[in-house]
Amino acid sequence: MPLLTVNNLRAYFHTRNGVVRAVDDVSFEIEKGDMLGIVGESGSGKSVTCYSLMGLVPQPPGRIESGSAVFDGKTDLLKCSTNDLNQIRGKHMAMVFQDPMTSLNPYMRIEDQLIEPLLIHGVCGRAEAVKRGLHALEEVGVPDAAKRIRSYPHEFSGGMRQRVMIAMALITKPELLIADEPTTAVDVTVQAQILELIKKMQNELGMAVIWVTHDLGVVAGFCRRVLVMYAGRILESAPTEDLFYRTKHPYTRALQRSIPSLQPKGAELYTIAGAPPDLSKRIEGCPFAPRCEFAQERCGQPPIELKTVEPGHATACVRMQSSEISI
Amino acid sequence: MQETFTAQTQNAAPLSEAEAGTSLWRDAWHRLKKNKMAVASAVILAALSLASVLAPWIAPYSYEEQNLALRAVPPQSGHWLGTDALGRDQLTRLLYGGRVSLMVGIVATGVALLIGVTYGATSGFFGGKVDMAMMRIVDIIYALPFTIFVILLMVFFGRDIRLLFVAIGAVEWLTMARIVRGQVQSLKKQEFIEAARALGLRRRRIIFLHMIPNVLGPIIVYATLTVPAVMLLEAFLSFLGLGVQPPMSSWGLMIKDGADRMEECPWLLIAPGVTLAVTLFCLNFLGDGLRDALDVRASKD
Numbered sequence: 312m313p314l315l316t317v318n319n320l321r322a323y324f325h326t327r328n329g330v331v332r333a334v335d336d337v338s339f340e341i342e343k344g345d346m347l348g349i350v351g352e353s354g355s356g357k358s359v360t361c362y363s364l365m366g367l368v369p370q371p372p373g374r375i376e377s378g379s380a381v382f383d384g385k386t387d388l389l390k391c392s393t394n395d396l397n398q399i400r401g402k403h404m405a406m407v408f409q410d411p412m413t414s415l416n417p418y419m420r421i422e423d424q425l426i427e428p429l430l431i432h433g434v435c436g437r438a439e440a441v442k443r444g445l446h447a448l449e450e451v452g453v454p455d456a457a458k459r460i461r462s463y464p465h466e467f468s469g470g471m472r473q474r475v476m477i478a479m480a481l482i483t484k485p486e487l488l489i490a491d492e493p494t495t496a497v498d499v500t501v502q503a504q505i506l507e508l509i510k511k512m513q514n515e516l517g518m519a520v521i522w523v524t525h526d527l528g529v530v531a532g533f534c535r536r537v538l539v540m541y542a543g544r545i546l547e548s549a550p551t552e553d554l555f556y557r558t559k560h561p562y563t564r565a566l567q568r569s570i571p572s573l574q575p576k577g578a579e580l581y582t583i584a585g586a587p588p589d590l591s592k593r594i595e596g597c598p599f600a601p602r603c604e605f606a607q608e609r610c611g612q613p614p615i616e617l618k619t620v621e622p623g624h625a626t627a628c629v630r631m632q633s634s635e636i637s638i
Numbered sequence: 639m640q641e642t643f644t645a646q647t648q649n650a651a652p653l654s655e656a657e658a659g660t661s662l663w664r665d666a667w668h669r670l671k672k673n674k675m676a677v678a679s680a681v682i683l684a685a686l687s688l689a690s691v692l693a694p695w696i697a698p699y700s701y702e703e704q705n706l707a708l709r710a711v712p713p714q715s716g717h718w719l720g721t722d723a724l725g726r727d728q729l730t731r732l733l734y735g736g737r738v739s740l741m742v743g744i745v746a747t748g749v750a751l752l753i754g755v756t757y758g759a760t761s762g763f764f765g766g767k768v769d770m771a772m773m774r775i776v777d778i779i780y781a782l783p784f785t786i787f788v789i790l791l792m793v794f795f796g797r798d799i800r801l802l803f804v805a806i807g808a809v810e811w812l813t814m815a816r817i818v819r820g821q822v823q824s825l826k827k828q829e830f831i832e833a834a835r836a837l838g839l840r841r842r843r844i845i846f847l848h849m850i851p852n853v854l855g856p857i858i859v860y861a862t863l864t865v866p867a868v869m870l871l872e873a874f875l876s877f878l879g880l881g882v883q884p885p886m887s888s889w890g891l892m893i894k895d896g897a898d899r900m901e902e903c904p905w906l907l908i909a910p911g912v913t914l915a916v917t918l919f920c921l922n923f924l925g926d927g928l929r930d931a932l933d934v935r936a937s938k939d
Contacts, residue, residue, distance in 0.1 A: 365835075371766055396838070397838040397839070397840060400836055401837035401838030402838060413828055413829040414829040414830050414833045415830050416830045417662055417852065418663075418852055420661075427839070431838060431843065463662065466660070
């Protein structure tokens with residue numbers, strides 16, 4: 312039984328300029344201890360997907376229009392009460408955010424914030440929590456943890472704060488960690504350390520990780536499965552290796568070609584022409600069609616559905632599904 | 639930041655060699671200490687408050703002790719600030735009046751703080767329709783001429799000094815509520831609040847443990863600026879005869895008595911007038927100093 316099963320998740324934002332379909336009919340599942348990557352460019356709905364699961368979509372203007380997200384075969388995260396959700400988040404599933412500079416309360420000592428999940432979920436008493444907090448801080452590689460645990464966030468650098476965030480998320484030993492681009496706001500050397508750290512912690516705790524990123528390189532070295540999102544939908548879902556070597560969607564292909572280091576030196580960088588569609592307008596057919604070099608007339612017409620074309624490999628490209636094109 | 643680490647050892651801390659980091663509060667305190675005007679104001683205020691609190695022990699006379707034979711005399715030895723028409727010692731009455739004025743200032747501000755912060759934080763946190771309804775109520779109360787509102791309350795509930803505290807507090811919380819609401823609204827979108835929610839914290843804990851400490855800066859500043867406003871309001875009400883009732887004294891009451899006879903006995907107006915003015919000045923300077931010290935942008939780096 313999968314740890315988390317998401318079905319037909321739709322999260323819309325009702326704004327003055329119309330309904331923004333930030334996440335439109337997304338389904339996926341993740342097994343215990345698995346590593347799932349979600350890639351896509353800005354505004355593709357990957358963050359909103361995570362926020363929906365954590366119950367963090369601001370309502371209003373946001374609304375979960377439909378769908379279910381069954382956690383551990385018991386609780387539907389999208390429909391259960393806030394109280395029930397509070398029993399799960401922070402304890403059984405945790406999240407690491409994008410920007411470590413603003414993710415910690417500036418007026419609270421690291422120690423107090425770090426052990427808060429333990430205390431509020433009643434895992435243990437304060438004395439024990441402090442001990443575990445220190446241990447967690449050492450685990451994530453904060454030097455001089457014993458000395459620095461009583462510092463305040465502004466006395467930590469960005470990378471150190473992200474470590475604290477990770478320690479905080481993992482302190483209750485959750486079964487699922489959602490990492491929402493945790494390496495975007497830190498510099499490259501720290502990125503690698505953070506990646507290694509989460510990998511190490513995953514091995515130790517055996518938790519499942521949903522890794523949200525726009526960096527295909529991170530996904531390649533890291534995830535077992537990948538979802539490619541675009542305009543609030545999943546365009547391709549595949550085991551990592553298949554995604555790179557047996558790509559089944561023109562968008563994924565275009566993304567790969569856009570990685571600068573894979574392009575010939577001196578040549579003009581490859582970019583995908585055009586811009587992502589306006590999500591406040593209803594998109595008929597494939598959302599990528601206007602920018603796709605393989606697009607035909609029928610790409611602009613529904614139904615566009617994610618279909619499995621190879622074992623474990625699904626694509627939303629109709630032309631791929633009928634094997635008209637190969638890339 | 640490294641050099642600002644204080645190498646104190648905290649015995650109470652579970653780890654005896656843990657360094658206690660400098661909180662943003664302590665940084666603010668350091669900045670405040672550098673502001674001479676604010677420090678001087680704080681000292682003067684402390685002295686005034688102390689004198690007022692200790693009035694029953696240090697005042698040379700009782701506040702209601704009359705000396706009709708003396709009548710109103712200008713400052714002289716034995717009566718350093720003179721006496722009023724009933725021969726009551728002006729210095730004594732000033733000290734006792736300070737008790738009332740400072741107490742009104744503090745208690746009413748406390749009431750305003752309690753209502754305003756809770757109301758504003760709730761409204762800002764929940765947002766949407768709740769916020770809408772709560773803020774319209776504030777608008778409505780705002781629209782009432784607030785002096786008349788206080789007068790009505792006083793007339794309705796009687797001239798009890800405790801009611802005066804509550805009545806003033808009940809009108810002064812509105813601005814506080816608006817300030818806190820605005821701050822909370824912007825805080826709500828901060829990632830650490832989202833992180834707190836993602837950790838499964840309950841709403842009350844988020845509001846009181848994570849949000850209010852972060853809006854405390856503006857709250858403190860506004861509170862120090864509310865105290866003089868409240869004291870002024872009390873003086874004004876006493877001046878109108880609606881506040882503190884004789885024989886108890888308050889600065890407003892004394893200013894009223896002094897104003898009535900300011901041509902023959904100017905000392906009756908000057909002493910309480912100057913005291914009130916100095917107090918208000920000091921409170922405003924202190925408030926200004928606090929605002930500079932607690933400024934978030936200045937404190938981040």
